[in-house]
Amino acid sequence: MxxxxxxxxxxxxxxxxxxxxxxxxxxxxxxxxxxxxxxxxxFNNKEELVNELYKEIGTHMSNFVIENYDVNETLYEKFKFFLKKMAEFAINYPKEIQFLENYSHSPYISEEIRNKPVPTMNEFFTIILEGQKQGIIREMNLMMCCQIVTGLILSVIRGFLNNKYPLGEVEIQQTIESCWKAIKI
Amino acid sequence: MxxxxxxxxxxxxxxxxxxxxxxxxxxxxxxxxxxxxxxxxxFNNKEELVNELYKEIGTHMSNFVIENYDVNETLYEKFKFFLKKMAEFAINYPKEIQFLENYSHSPYISEEIRNKPVPTMNEFFTIILEGQKQGIIREMNLMMCCQIVTGLILSVIRGFLNNKYPLGEVEIQQTIESCWKAIKI
Amino acid sequence: MxxxxxxxxxxxxxxxxxxxxxxxxxxxxxxxxxxxxxxxxxFNNKEELVNELYKEIGTHMSNFVIENYDVNETLYEKFKFFLKKMAEFAINYPKEIQFLENYSHSPYISEEIRNKPVPTMNEFFTIILEGQKQGIIREMNLMMCCQIVTGLILSVIRGFLNNKYPLGEVEIQQTIESCWKAIKI
Amino acid sequence: MxxxxxxxxxxxxxxxxxxxxxxxxxxxxxxxxxxxxxxxxxFNNKEELVNELYKEIGTHMSNFVIENYDVNETLYEKFKFFLKKMAEFAINYPKEIQFLENYSHSPYISEEIRNKPVPTMNEFFTIILEGQKQGIIREMNLMMCCQIVTGLILSVIRGFLNNKYPLGEVEIQQTIESCWKAIKI
DNA sequence: CATGAATGAGGGTTCATTCAT
DNA sequence: AATGAATGAACCCTCATTCAT
Known part of the structure; x- marks a missing residue:
């Protein structure tokens, strides 16, 4: 079993x-x-075990976030959808998000696996890019813009995981709003 | 030496x-x-060595950020000042900020040292709190509000350290602006 | 199979x-x-497997060498016969002779099996002993005399197996001659 | 120490x-x-330890055998000298000769070290070669000729080490004589 | 204070062997 | 009889730490 x-x-x-x-x-x-x-x-060795774990969790999160995603929604709705899903994932799978957070920059995870492009993230990049083209999101380096949004939400999640505050519907809404304001025109 | x-x-x-x-x-x-x-x-052992390193770097950053700080400036100026100084520190001492980033949540750093209140951070909290009182900054959990700002700027710095984009004057200004918009009314 | x-x-x-x-x-x-x-x-375990292999190879060689042996031949002919057969065995079954060579003194092979008297060898001893009685072979310790002959021929075979030289009819004849000269009066 | x-x-x-x-x-x-x-x-690892042991023993034997060697002696005297010295070494350092005997063909000893030409052996080869030129030693493959002599003496030594017989002055003389007869014209 | 040879507990890993299928 | 996943004792080796110099 x-x-x-x-x-x-x-x-x-x-x-x-x-x-x-x-x-x-x-x-x-x-x-x-x-x-x-x-x-x-x-697993052939300890390193492979940890890397495999990293891969599986990454896939799990990716699948979770993309579930029920509707391409035809408005840009703002899609933006909110992603962030909400990430928050939900964090709440439901705290260990997994914490693991990804802590070791996604660790040299212990092989560069190859660490840098493998995640489809979900690419989709998110596309949203931001589209927003900039439409003049809704501020002109700035695309990568930096993503870094702002993901860094913000993950930081809030981290605070929640460290028991600094609860993370209910209200807080999630506030955080998503902050993300949006941080990058919109 | x-x-x-x-x-x-x-x-x-x-x-x-x-x-x-x-x-x-x-x-x-x-x-x-x-x-x-x-x-x-x-140093008595390896753990102590690493913790000592952590403490020294923390102090270094604290001192760096607080340098030339003017209590009598407007709230917004003080807010910008802090963030700018953090960005500057990251640019000048990339190894140090990376170390703090990576291990400030590691169980290897003793809880006692990890959670020691940093005067600089307290000063920053005070600014946020004051902003909320004055109705300039949105009402939300104080800790979460701080988490939003610090998480955002550190994420941008991390992206820079990972060579995702340059971090010049323009990018710093944009980031600080994002921080402010993310929490203001 | x-x-x-x-x-x-x-x-x-x-x-x-x-x-x-x-x-x-x-x-x-x-x-x-x-x-x-x-x-x-x-096989009950690895040691038994290897010992069984040793036994089988030993039997194989013994049978090979004794095949077509004619008791009624002259002493010198019988002597040559044995040595020739050993050389032939080495040429036809290099892995087997190499295995016997390498591990016949290894403690991994149980003493019991290692020292089991091989009928073929006994026959050879008899030849030597007979030669000494007839005054054809020099007086010396019987065991040492055998050791001289077998050591000489096996050493030549080993050189051949290590690709130091070919082992054709000529070389075999020369070697057998050497064996004979080494112990005859 | x-x-x-x-x-x-x-x-x-x-x-x-x-x-x-x-x-x-x-x-x-x-x-x-x-x-x-x-x-x-x-030693960096077990393999290196064993190889180092092999090297040291090889050097030790080489030095022992070459000691007091007189280049100006007659060919036959030099021949005897070498074999006598090898027998003496075996008697004085049974473990060492046994080790060399058992593992000089083992894949555990690195090929590089195993095949390193031993000066002493080269000197011995020279003697044989010279003997062939002078018409004292039979014409045959040089390597095989050496293999005959060394194989013979080492086999006798092995028999002694396995307690099959004593190895006193008499036996040594007999063995050397056998070696000589085995290859001379 | 400074050194580095010596230490041994504990690390990751191998591999002969077992046993349910 | 044949299998191979599961096992754990024992392997080689690392590394934080000590101590005589």
Whole structure:
């Protein structure tokens, strides 16, 4: 019954609590209730395990965010949709978003995997670009513009995950509004 | 020249390039051109060394940002001043800001040190709070409001450090403007 | 075709190429195209497998050498016959002779099997002993005398296996002659 | 006091008794009365340790055999000298000769080191070659001729090491005589 | 203060062996 | 009889830390 899943989940759990730094295989084996050699039937080594975890979580988030996405909506609606979905993902899968947040810049994740373009993100870039063309969003470096929006919302999420404040409907609305104001004309 | 400084600088250099994960004492000794036992004259162990580094960099940034700060300026000017100084710090000390960014949430940094209130940050909180009282800044959770601003600017800086775009005067102005719009009424 | 044979042959192949040192069961399974558990239907463990291989190869060589042996020939003819047959065996079954050569003194082969008297060898001893009695072969320790002859021919074979020179009819004749001269009066 | 030597000696002892096959680092540490990490101050890994041992023993034997060698002696005297010295070395350093014997063809010893030409051997080759030129030694492949002599004497030594017979002055003389007869005209 | 050889607990990984299918 | 996923003891090796110099 899904040893692979068991191992990945145990790894995520442990990294969340103790940090990648101090997660040892011994802990993973114990937590996943699996023999020490079993991991190597699924992953060639520790690095591969963590990278695989990163990939799976990335895919999960991507799929979650894109679900029910309607291309034909107005630009603003699509913008809001994305941010709302990201907030929802964070609330539903705090460990996963925290993992992505913490290690998406870590050298432990292979450059190849780290820089793999995420379709969801590309879609989001397109929205911003379109907004600039329509004169709704301010002229500025496209990458920087994205960085502003995603940085803002993820920062708010991080604050929530660190128990600095609740993240209910109201706060989500306020944050999305902030994102929009930050880049609109 | 101070061995202590040599060790701290070597540590920062190595962490920047390879990540805390793979920085060993052996590498630090070699890079700092210091005998292996020497570290223990200054730091009790590796964790203490990293935490000390964290503290020193935090202080450095704090001092840098607060320098030339004028309490008597208008609220908006003070707001801009802080953000500009943070951007300048990032440009002048990329390794340091990157270190703070990457490890300020790591369990490797002791909770005590990580959560120590930074005077500079308190001053910034005060500005936001004052703005809300004066009806210039939107009513929202104070912590969240701060998270929005700092998250936004640091995200832009991160993008710059990752070579996604340049960070000249124009971009800094745009970013500060975005910060302000994101939270003003 | 017999799985048992497949396993033994795969083992011999691998040992020849990589040395007993680095031959693992995993490699044997793969090379023999056999499930990992299958070996245990035939051999109780790895040591037994290797010892069994040793035994089989020993028997094979013994049978090969004794084939067509004529007890009624002159002593010198019988002497030449044996040595010629050993050389032929080496040429026809290089992996097998190499295996015997390399591991006949290894502690990995159980003492019991290693020291089991080989009928063929006994026959050879008898020839030497007879030669000494007849005053054709020099008086010296019987074991040492055998050691001289077998060591000489096997050394020549080893050189051939290591590609130091060819081993044609001429060389075989020369070697046998050397053997004879080395021990005759 | 000579940890490096301690480790090399412990390794040789263990290999002699148990075979390279089953010599683990744990056993070496224990036998050498050395901390487990200490080995790595002298050797990068196990393979390097064994190869280094091989090299040192090879040098030792070479030096031993060449000692007191007189180039101006007659060819036959020089021939005898070498073989006598090899026998003496075997008697005085049985573990070392056994190690060389067993592993000089093992893939565990790097090809580079294994095939490094030994000056002593070259000198011996020269003697044989000279003998052939003078018409004292039979015409045959030079390498094979050497293989005959060295194989013969080493085989006798091996028999002695395996307690098959004593190896006193008489036996040594007989063996050297056999060597000479085996290749002379 | 400064050094670096020595240490050994603990890390990731291998691999002979088992057992349910 | 045949399989191969699962196992865990034991492997090699790393690295923070100590201590005699």
């Amino acid at each position: 899904g040893k692979r899943e068991d191992i990945l989940m145990a790894t995520l759990d442990l990294i969340t609590v103790e940090g990648l730094q101090s997660v040892t295989f011994a802990k993973i084996f114990k937590h996943a209730k699996v023999g020490s050699g079993t991991v190597y039937n699924y | 101070g061995k202590r400084e040599d060790i701290l600088m070597a540590t920062l250099d190595l962490i920047t390039v390879e990540g805390l994960q793979s920085v060993t004492f052996a590498k630090i000794f070699k890079h700092a051109k210091v005998g292996s036992g020497t570290v223990y004259n200054y | 017999g799985k048992r044979e497949d396993i033994l042959m795969a083992t011999l192949d691998l040992i020849t190429v990589e040395g007993l040192q680095s031959v693992t069961f995993a490699k044997i399974f793969k090379h023999a195209k056999v499930g990992s558990g299958t070996v245990y239907n035939y | 000579g940890k490096r030597e301690d480790i090399l000696m412990a390794t040789l002892d263990l290999i002699t008794v148990e075979g390279l096959q089953s010599v683990t680092f744990a056993k070496i540490f224990k036998h050498a009365k050395v901390g487990s990490g200490t080995v790595y101050n002298y």
